[in-house]
Amino acid sequence: MKRIFSLAMALVLTLGLMTACGSSGDTTSSNGSSAESGAAAGERTTVTKIAVLLPGSITDESWNQTAYEGLQQIEAMGYETAYTENVGSNDMEAVFRSYCEDGFDFVIGHGAQYGDACCRVAVDYPDVNFFITGNAPEDVPAEELPENIMFADYRECEGAYVCGVVAGLMTESGKVGYVGGGNNTTQQSDKNAFIEGVASVNPEAEVKSVITGTFDDSALGKETAIAMMEEGVDVILQTCDHTGLGVLEACSENGIYCLGYTTDQSTLVSDGLCLTSMLIDIPTMISSQIDLIKAGGYGGQTFPGLHDGVVSMSAFSDKVPAEVAEQVNAIIDQIKSGELVITPNYSET
Numbered sequence: 001m002k003r004i005f006s007l008a009m010a011l012v013l014t015l016g017l018m019t020a021c022g023s024s025g026d027t028t029s030s031n032g033s034s035a036e037s038g039a040a041a042g043e044r045t046t047v048t049k050i051a052v053l054l055p056g057s058i059t060d061e062s063w064n065q066t067a068y069e070g071l072q073q074i075e076a077m078g079y080e081t082a083y084t085e086n087v088g089s090n091d092m093e094a095v096f097r098s099y100c101e102d103g104f105d106f107v108i109g110h111g112a113q114y115g116d117a118c119c120r121v122a123v124d125y126p127d128v129n130f131f132i133t134g135n136a137p138e139d140v141p142a143e144e145l146p147e148n149i150m151f152a153d154y155r156e157c158e159g160a161y162v163c164g165v166v167a168g169l170m171t172e173s174g175k176v177g178y179v180g181g182g183n184n185t186t187q188q189s190d191k192n193a194f195i196e197g198v199a200s201v202n203p204e205a206e207v208k209s210v211i212t213g214t215f216d217d218s219a220l221g222k223e224t225a226i227a228m229m230e231e232g233v234d235v236i237l238q239t240c241d242h243t244g245l246g247v248l249e250a251c252s253e254n255g256i257y258c259l260g261y262t263t264d265q266s267t268l269v270s271d272g273l274c275l276t277s278m279l280i281d282i283p284t285m286i287s288s289q290i291d292l293i294k295a296g297g298y299g300g301q302t303f304p305g306l307h308d309g310v311v312s313m314s315a316f317s318d319k320v321p322a323e324v325a326e327q328v329n330a331i332i333d334q335i336k337s338g339e340l341v342i343t344p345n346y347s348e349t
Contacts, residue, residue: 044105044129044148045296050074051099052083052108052286053092055182056215060242062262063215063282067110067133070283074290086216092117100125106293108133108286113184115140115151122146129293133285134186136301138346147299150292152285153344155305156186157193158335159278160237161342162306162313163259164197165331166275167235168205169324170257177208177228179247181215181240185346190239192345201327208233212243221246229254235275237261248274257319264314272317279312307336 050071058068068083075081082104087095092114099107100121105128109118112134119137122130123146135153136145145151167176178194180187188211195207208231210224221243225236229250236251237259238244244261245268251258252269260266260277268274285304292298304310313332316325334340 043127044298045294047079047106047129047290047293049080049082049102049104050106050108051081051104052110053087053095053114054083054085055087055111055113056241057085058083060215060245061265061268062241062244063280064110064241066262066280066282067108067286070286073283073287077287079290087114089113089117093121096121096130097124100128105129106131106289108289110282111182111184112186113182118149119146122149129289129298131286131289133282134184135344138185142301145300150289150299151301153301153303154280154285154310155303155342155344156239156278156280156311157189157344158306158342159280159311159313160190160193160239161197161200161335162328162332163237163276163278164194164199165201165328166259166320166324167194167237167257168198168200168202169327170275170320171202171205171235173232173234174202174204175206175208175232175234177225177233177236178210179221179224179228179236179238179240179244180209180211181213181243183211183213183348185344187211187239188346188348189344190237192347193342194237196342196345212240215241215243217243218246218249222250225250225256226254229256235259237278239278260314266314266317272319275317275320277314279314281310281312285310305335306332307338 052071054064056064058064071081084095108131110133115132115137118130118132130149132151136151178191180191191209198205198207208228212220225247235257238247239261248268251273258274260274262280264277266274
């Protein structure tokens with residue numbers, strides 16, 4: 001009996017070690033491919049139910065609406081889908097867990113701000129795949145990131161830099177503005193890249209920047225933009241979703257140039273005042289994850305940007321002179337080729 005008991009205990013310990021190895025595994029390379037990490041990676045190749053956590057409203061004509069459109073495309077492919085709007089920091093973890101408990105096998109946090117909560121939840125649901133449309137948490141070493149999360153550290157900052165170049169070339173007052181939404185790494189990176197882009201072509205220009213703290217307050221966006229105009233700002237980039245609609249409204253009413261975000265927002269502003277928009281192909285970025293999951297070994301970090309079309313710029317307004325358009329397009333080509341590298345800067349200063 002002692003021998004049988006000893007053998008049984010040895011088997012339990014062996015199975016426990018095998019399970020532990022399956023849940024930790026090898027880290028994923030930056031392009032999203034990975035070495036096979038035991039049973040867990042092999043078991044995460046099926047997608048049936050997909051849910052998205054959104055920081056704002058699906059009617060924001062921007063970041064959240066394009067994610068919703070991507071979800072609609074996925075639903076049309078035959079998948080069961082769900083979404084929750086306006087998921088703030090206090091509710092992130094609970095909403096992630098709720099979808100996992102309801103049997104969703106692919107859960108998306110739409111923004112870098114969801115990274116920390118996703119990391120806490122993912123370790124408890126090793127058979128669920130997670131996707132964050134943003135960079136991984138800076139305070140978590142790459143080797144400690146849960147293997148069932150893919151972070152799309154997309155180079156939105158490249159588009160923000162280009163917008164800065166446009167603003168620097170088009171300002172007449174020598175004062176331009178940036179209005180951001182939530183205080184997260186993507187917004188800080190956009191602000192800093194915009195400032196860098198302005199300085200690259202107009203080092204004497206002054207940049208006024210405000211992170212409003214919200215993506216869902218158009219009245220605050222309009223108030224912020226008007227305050228900037230009163231200080232002489234004549235070109236404004238907004239990257240703040242529904243809050244940004246107020247910025248665009250203020251620009252339209254006061255004849256001030258603006259730069260759009262996520263979608264081509266030229267139709268939201270009168271008289272060609274929207275000089276161009278930074279486009280993010282969120283529907284394709286989200287829907288393409290399904291094929292990656294089915295291929296196996298899903299997880300890690302990927303870095304899409306101008307080079308692969310996930311980030312792009314809309315057509316220039318007829319207010320943009322040909323020589324300015326030519327100069328901006330040359331800079332875009334330099335970024336695509338790697339000749340000019342725009343490094344994300346998450347500093348709040």
